[in-house]
Amino acid sequence: MITGNGITKTFRQRGNVLAGRDVQALRGVDFAIAKGGAASFIGESGCGKTTLGRIIAGLETYDAGEISIGGTPMSGLKPKQRQPHFRKIQMIHQDPYSALNPTRTVHQTLQAPLALRAKQTGRSRQWMDERAAEVLALVGLDPGTVLSRYPHQLSGGMRQRVVIARALTVDPEMLVADEAVSMIDVSLRLGILALLKDLRERLGVSVLFITHDVATARYIGDDGELYVIYRGQVVERGPVDTVIADPVHPYTQSLLSAIPVLHGLELPGEQPVVPLESLDESQPDTGCLFARRCPFRTERCEGERPVLGRTECVPQEHACFHPERRSVVARPMSEV
Amino acid sequence: MPHPASSQAPGVRIDGLTVVYKTPAGELPAVRDVSLTLEPGTITGIVGESGSGKSTLALSLLNAVQPPGRIAAGSVEIDGLGDVVGLSGERLRKARGAHIGYVFQAAQNSLNPLKTVGKQLLDLGRSHGVDDLRGLVREARELLGRMGLDGARVLDSHQHELSGGMRQRVGIMLALVLNAHVVVLDEPTTALDMITQANILKIVREVHAERGLTTLVITHDIGVVAEVADRLAVMYGGRLVEQGPTREVLGAPRHPYTRGLIQAIPRLVGDIDEARALPGRPPTLATVPTAGCVFRERCALRMDVCETDDPAAVAHGTRIVACHAVKVREHA
Amino acid sequence: MSATLLPETTSTSAAMRRNFWRGVWRVMRRKPSRMAGVVILAGFILMAAFGPLFYPDHLPSDPDSISRPPSWEHWFGTDPQGRDVLTLVITGSRYVLLSAGVTALITVVVGTAIGLFSGFRRGRWDTVLMRITDMKLTIPSLPLLLVLATVWKFGNPLQMGLVLGLFGWGGVARAVRAQTLSLRERGFIEAARGLGLSTRHIIGKELLPSMAPYIAMNMLIAVTGAVYAQVGLFFLGVLPYESDNWGVMLNLAVFQAGAMITPNALGYLLAPLLAILLLTLGIVLVVDAMDEIFNPRLREE
Numbered sequence: 001m002i003t004g005n006g007i008t009k010t011f012r013q014r015g016n017v018l019a020g021r022d023v024q025a026l027r028g029v030d031f032a033i034a035k036g037g038a039a040s041f042i043g044e045s046g047c048g049k050t051t052l053g054r055i056i057a058g059l060e061t062y063d064a065g066e067i068s069i070g071g072t073p074m075s076g077l078k079p080k081q082r083q084p085h086f087r088k089i090q091m092i093h094q095d096p097y098s099a100l101n102p103t104r105t106v107h108q109t110l111q112a113p114l115a116l117r118a119k120q121t122g123r124s125r126q127w128m129d130e131r132a133a134e135v136l137a138l139v140g141l142d143p144g145t146v147l148s149r150y151p152h153q154l155s156g157g158m159r160q161r162v163v164i165a166r167a168l169t170v171d172p173e174m175l176v177a178d179e180a181v182s183m184i185d186v187s188l189r190l191g192i193l194a195l196l197k198d199l200r201e202r203l204g205v206s207v208l209f210i211t212h213d214v215a216t217a218r219y220i221g222d223d224g225e226l227y228v229i230y231r232g233q234v235v236e237r238g239p240v241d242t243v244i245a246d247p248v249h250p251y252t253q254s255l256l257s258a259i260p261v262l263h264g265l266e267l268p269g270e271q272p273v274v275p276l277e278s279l280d281e282s283q284p285d286t287g288c289l290f291a292r293r294c295p296f297r298t299e300r301c302e303g304e305r306p307v308l309g310r311t312e313c314v315p316q317e318h319a320c321f322h323p324e325r326r327s328v329v330a331r332p333m334s335e336v
Numbered sequence: 337m338p339h340p341a342s343s344q345a346p347g348v349r350i351d352g353l354t355v356v357y358k359t360p361a362g363e364l365p366a367v368r369d370v371s372l373t374l375e376p377g378t379i380t381g382i383v384g385e386s387g388s389g390k391s392t393l394a395l396s397l398l399n400a401v402q403p404p405g406r407i408a409a410g411s412v413e414i415d416g417l418g419d420v421v422g423l424s425g426e427r428l429r430k431a432r433g434a435h436i437g438y439v440f441q442a443a444q445n446s447l448n449p450l451k452t453v454g455k456q457l458l459d460l461g462r463s464h465g466v467d468d469l470r471g472l473v474r475e476a477r478e479l480l481g482r483m484g485l486d487g488a489r490v491l492d493s494h495q496h497e498l499s500g501g502m503r504q505r506v507g508i509m510l511a512l513v514l515n516a517h518v519v520v521l522d523e524p525t526t527a528l529d530m531i532t533q534a535n536i537l538k539i540v541r542e543v544h545a546e547r548g549l550t551t552l553v554i555t556h557d558i559g560v561v562a563e564v565a566d567r568l569a570v571m572y573g574g575r576l577v578e579q580g581p582t583r584e585v586l587g588a589p590r591h592p593y594t595r596g597l598i599q600a601i602p603r604l605v606g607d608i609d610e611a612r613a614l615p616g617r618p619p620t621l622a623t624v625p626t627a628g629c630v631f632r633e634r635c636a637l638r639m640d641v642c643e644t645d646d647p648a649a650v651a652h653g654t655r656i657v658a659c660h661a662v663k664v665r666e667h668a
Numbered sequence: 669m670s671a672t673l674l675p676e677t678t679s680t681s682a683a684m685r686r687n688f689w690r691g692v693w694r695v696m697r698r699k700p701s702r703m704a705g706v707v708i709l710a711g712f713i714l715m716a717a718f719g720p721l722f723y724p725d726h727l728p729s730d731p732d733s734i735s736r737p738p739s740w741e742h743w744f745g746t747d748p749q750g751r752d753v754l755t756l757v758i759t760g761s762r763y764v765l766l767s768a769g770v771t772a773l774i775t776v777v778v779g780t781a782i783g784l785f786s787g788f789r790r791g792r793w794d795t796v797l798m799r800i801t802d803m804k805l806t807i808p809s810l811p812l813l814l815v816l817a818t819v820w821k822f823g824n825p826l827q828m829g830l831v832l833g834l835f836g837w838g839g840v841a842r843a844v845r846a847q848t849l850s851l852r853e854r855g856f857i858e859a860a861r862g863l864g865l866s867t868r869h870i871i872g873k874e875l876l877p878s879m880a881p882y883i884a885m886n887m888l889i890a891v892t893g894a895v896y897a898q899v900g901l902f903f904l905g906v907l908p909y910e911s912d913n914w915g916v917m918l919n920l921a922v923f924q925a926g927a928m929i930t931p932n933a934l935g936y937l938l939a940p941l942l943a944i945l946l947l948t949l950g951i952v953l954v955v956d957a958m959d960e961i962f963n964p965r966l967r968e969e
Contacts, residue, residue: 044529059858087864099855103877103964105684112873113863152965155617156386163859170863185385186556187600191613212529215602222608244604258534259604260559264583266605275531277484332606333587 002056002089002174002206003032007065009051009232025051027232028065030308033174036204038224040217040240042255048232050178053210057176058086070173090167094179096159100151106162107147110135113169135165138203139195157188164195174206175199181216193219214244214255228252231289234308238316248314248323251275251290257328266330273328288321296322345548346415346435346517348374348397353410355392355401357621364621366392366405368574371649374518376415379544379551381561381582383597384571385618393571394520394554398432399423414518433464437511439504441523446507447495453506454491457513464514472513479509482546483539501532505539512547519544520552525560537563558601562586570594573619573630575646580655590657593631629660637661691967695960705953712947716765719758720912727751727759738935745935748925753917753939760912761943763825764895770829771836771894776887778833779840780879784871786841787848798845805838813897817906822898832894840886847879881962888951888958895944914940 009026025048033039041049054060056067067074069085077085093099100109114128133143139161151159160180167175177196181189197220199205209220217226218240226243228236228251236249247253250273257272275293288294291301298321306319314323355367367389374380384390395401397412399420412420417435420428432438440446448456454473461472477487483505490498490506498506504524511519524540525533541564544551553565561568562582569579570593578591589595596614603611616634624630632642641660649658696702730750738745744753786797813831822828851857852875860870876883901907902915905923917940925933960966 044531057862059862083864087862091859091862093855093859095855099859101856101874101878103880103962104873108873112860112865112869116863116865150964150968157617166859166863185618186558187385187597187614188617189613190600190602190611193602194613213602214530215604218604218608219602219611255530256604258530260534260537260557260563262559262562262586262598262601262603264562264586265598274534329604332603 001032001035001068001070003030003068004056005030005066007031007052007055007067008063009048009055009060010063024232026055026062029229029232029234031227031234033206033208033225035173035206036200037206038200038209038221039207039227040209040211040220040224041227041229042211042214042217043229044212044255047229049210049229052229053091053176053178053208056174056208057089057091058082059091087170088173090170090172090175092160092163092167092175092177092180095183096156096163097151097183099163100159102151104150105147106136106149106151106154107132109162109166110147110169113166117170131169135168136162138168138199139165140191141165155188156184157191160184160192161195164192164199168199168203168205172205174208176208176210177220178210179212180209182211182213189216190219196220214259218244228255233289233319235290235320236316236318237308242316244329246315246325247328248316248325249290249318249320250294250296253326253328254293259330261330264333266332268330269326269328271326271328273326288319296324298322344415345377345550346417347376348415348518348550348552349411349413350374350393350396351411351413353393353396353412354408355389355396355405356408358404358406359621361622363408364624365408365574366621367396370410370571370574370576372569372576372579374550374552375567376550377548378566379541379553379564380567380569381553381555381565382569382571383555383558383561385556387573387618387620387624388571389574390554390556390571391522394438394522394552396421397518397520397552398436398438399428400432400438430464433460433514433516435516435518437514437516437519439507439511439519439521439524441526447503449495452492452494453498457491457510460510460514466514476509476513479512479543480505482543483508484535499532500528501536504528504536508539508543512543512549517548518550518552520554522554523556524553525555525557533560534563540564558586558598570597573624575630575658576649576656577631577659578655578657584654590652590655590662591631591659592635592637592661596634596636631659635661688967691964692961695957695967698960699956701953702957705950705956708946708950709954712761712765712950715758716761720762723755723759727755737932743935744939745932747917747920747936748933753936756912756917757914757939757943760914760917760940763828763913764898767825767829767832767898768891768894770826771832771897772887772890774830774833775836775840775890775894776883779837779886780844780883782837783841783844783846784848784875787845788852788867788871788875790849794845797841801838801841804835805842807835809835809897810900813901814904814906817901822901822907828898829894832897836890836893840883840890843886844879844883847882848875851875851878877962881958884962885955885958888955892948892951895947899940899944914943 006028007026008028011023011025029052031039041052043049051060055062069088072085074082074085110132111128114131118124118128132147136143136146141158141161154162175196181192184192193216196207200207200221207220209217211217217224222241224240226238226240227234228243228249230251236243236247236252243252244256247256253273254275257269257274261268273295276295287302287304288306291297294301300321306321308317308319310317311323350370350372353367353370354365356363356365370393382390382393392401392405396407397420399407401407407421410421414420414435417431420431423431447453457473457476458469461469466472473491476491480487480490485502485505490502495503521540525536528536537560540551553561555561565582567579568582568585570577570591572593578585578589578594585594586598589598599611600613614634619630627646628644629642629647632638635642639660645660647658647660649656650663696706730746733746734748734750736742736746742752742754746752747756782797782801786794816831820827857870857874860874898913899915899918902913903918905919917936921933921937922928925936
């Protein structure tokens with residue numbers, strides 16, 4: 001179980017004295033990911049989803065809030081003491097090309113973390129070799145052919161599998177996959193997504209999936225939770241299929257409306273929401289963060305900021321004063 | 337409207353185009369025997385994965401394939417311009433921009449970071465011998481305004497002051513400002529956010545209609561093509577394996593690759609378990625088979641003939657498909 | 669499974685080393701110019717190592733043939749003391765190459781260490797070390813060397829190498845730091861940290877190999893720089909003539925034998941110049957192969 005409460009992060013922009021202003025990447029985010037569970041952070045670039053993922057993986061610091069890993073709060077610990085906890089959370093980077101050292105073979109890449117582990121637990125070299133073969137088999141690669149290869153001899157999909165195998169060498173409790181399929185060829189993406197789902201089921205690893213492509217979030221498991229993040233705030237949160245089928249926040253609706261419709265296979269949603277072009281970003285936000293682009297804003301939205309919570313008749317949590325279901329998602333033609 | 341659609345959109349006919357790259361292993365074809373007609377006033381989308389040859393095909397339209405690549409065979413006829421493959425030197429340079437506009441990948445920084453957009457516009461005008469530079473700037477401002485930007489402000493900006501979506505709009509402006517009527521967009525929305533992507537695609541559609549263009553969109557994302565294109569062409573391993581009206585191809589794909597590709601797209605609705613990845617991996621220049629069907633390694637319908645004979649592109653009604661299996665089933 | 673895997677993996681490192689050298693051989697064979705470069709460099713190293721052994725400490729001088737032009741007997745002629753010029757080039761090569769080697773070693777070791785530490789640690793250490801580097805880079809080394817030469821005679825090539833090396837690491841440090849800064853943002857370094865691997869592993873096994881071509885190139889270029897610097901010093905005549913050095917030869921050829929006036933001493937002038945030229949050429953030709961040697965993709969293609 002990994003939980004976060006009120007995670008806040010501000011990036012100070014240095015260098016440009018005149019135009020420099022602080023960027024609030026995260027404004028008090030709560031999350032909870034159960035053991036073996038799945039969660040997806042979705043939102044546009046710059047919304048803070050990647051920063052949050054990196055904070056959860058221990059690769060970035062945060063200004064305020066509390067992260068607990070397996071019930072242990074991190075704030076009371078020294079950096080050295082935190083490390084073994086954060087090692088349980090492994091990051092899968094977006095770019096499988098830069099995530100592997102081009103000068104090292106797959107064998108060498110896997111041996112380094114395994115050697116560390118063998119030293120800690122007093123295991124033999126033989127165990128290391130067995131374990132390397134085991135993790136490669138788990139990600140669907142043939143150890144015999146892959147071990148001696150350099151990264152450039154592997155396709156994008158295979159590299160991403162090696163990256164996942166490397167993460168598995170430390171027996172992680174959670175994988176944080178940041179846009180893990182966006183650089184993989186279209187015909188192979190589902191394979192990686194299916195692998196993540198499979199690892200959840202077989203090893204009980206939880207998966208945190210970070211993406212701008214909402215559709216991919218469904219494929220790591222339909223029991224997952226979806227967090228829609230806008231400018232550092234979670235604006236809607238609920239079970240994947242509920243949020244996709246019945247979004248209530250206008251921002252979620254805009255995101256879903258923007259997804260291309262496969263004409264010929266699908267019919268477009270009936271009430272697409274198109275956000276207004278944001279005109280002035282320099283003004284401080286007093287009310288709802290989405291108010292300036294929201295086609296449904298009212299006076300209240302401009303003066304007061306809604307917080308994430310539940311209202312009647314809506315199964316998911318949302319941060320909107322005027323939640324309303326709209327049919328924005330395309331439907332398959334076969335269902336009509 | 338400053339440009340009545342009366343200016344007839346030109347047609348483009350690519351015929352038997354083969355582009356080869358020189359490698360240590362000899363000359364290998366990146367594009368092999370591709371024939372494709374862009375009807376005047378239509379948007380055609382080319383979909384392919386990495387190594388499919390789609391970008392090389394797009395560059396061939398401008399006869400801009402860089403060494404070690406070269407156009408080995410075939411022609412690219414553009415109405416009012418002739419065979420682009422035969423052009424060279426000054427005439428080719430003038431044709432780029434004036435006849436054919438090219439919008440580079442959104443992810444690439446195709447703008448000069450040291451110059452304002454306006455300066456680059458003037459450079460473009462001068463290099464094409466435009467006398468009325470004021471008119472050019474006015475035209476550019478109108479185009480940017482049409483795309484929802486503050487033209488004067490954008491022309492005064494440097495690249496780093498523009499967001500990804502704004503840069504892409506500037507790219508479209510630069511491609512159209514010299515009044516080109518054939519436009520090639522290479523991965524127009526890669527690395528853009530969903531909402532920005534939807535905006536850009538809407539602009540592409542509208543500008544295409546208003547100015548009477550013939551447009552070619554190159555992408556790896558079927559969704560992008562589905563949104564904008566009238567016709568869809570699917571490339572694999574340097575071959576055009578299937579083409580036809582977008583809706584028909586998406587609704588009833590014929591070629592096993594097209595079918596597999598559509599099935600492999602993560603979808604917002606429908607049964608998760610229906611979707612599955614294609615086995616194997618896309619070929620690279622070095623691994624693409626030189627004889628027989630390029631897709632056979634990953635194909636479920638593979639037959640003996642696929643090993644030896646490269647299937648010819650055969651028209652089936654509105655559809656052109658290059659597959660032995662498709663033929664067999666129809667004869668049977 | 670383990671039974672079949674074990675023998676394979678215990679011999680992997682040996683096999684990999686074998687593969688590496690096979691790859692190096694392939695890279696070298698790819699262009700004849702690289703082989704030529706290797707032959708030239710090897711020739712110079714052999715010459716410096718064993719050449720002087722064939723000659724006595726004090727070379728025999730023939731008073732009957734002073735400042736002779738090239739002939740069959742003396743390929744590059746003789747010097748004003750009647751010594752064979754070619755012999756002088758050979759005996760002089762040890763000083764030149766030894767000190768250049770020491771310079772290159774110091775440049776690369778100090779430069780890489782400071783650059784790596786600075787780029788990897790960042791923060792305060794980085795600021796301090798880079799200020800020192802900048803200060804060092806602003807010191808005009810030639811005037812300083814001239815001053816140093818008045819108190820220190822540089823009779824020993826190791827001394828010369830040490831001093832030149834301590835003057836030369838600034839550029840390498842800056843370059844290595846820049847490389848480190850960009851590499852440490854790469855996914856595989858971050859992943860290594862996330863996996864809890866030691867800093868020693870990250871620097872030694874992940875960062876350094878990625879920078880190897882860069883460092884090797886800098887090292888070879890440092891050799892040429894050191895050769896020019898010391899030959900220049902000796903040529904200027906600020907250092908005593910006792911040393912066997914190509915620079916001394918150049919100085920004597922111009923100022924004593926009058927190579928600018930009489931064609932008889934032309935061989936005396938040209939021989940050390942040719943040696944320097946050839947050495948530089950050899951290095952340039954080998955540098956061309958560095959990128960391909962250390963990049964597995966280029967190595968194996």
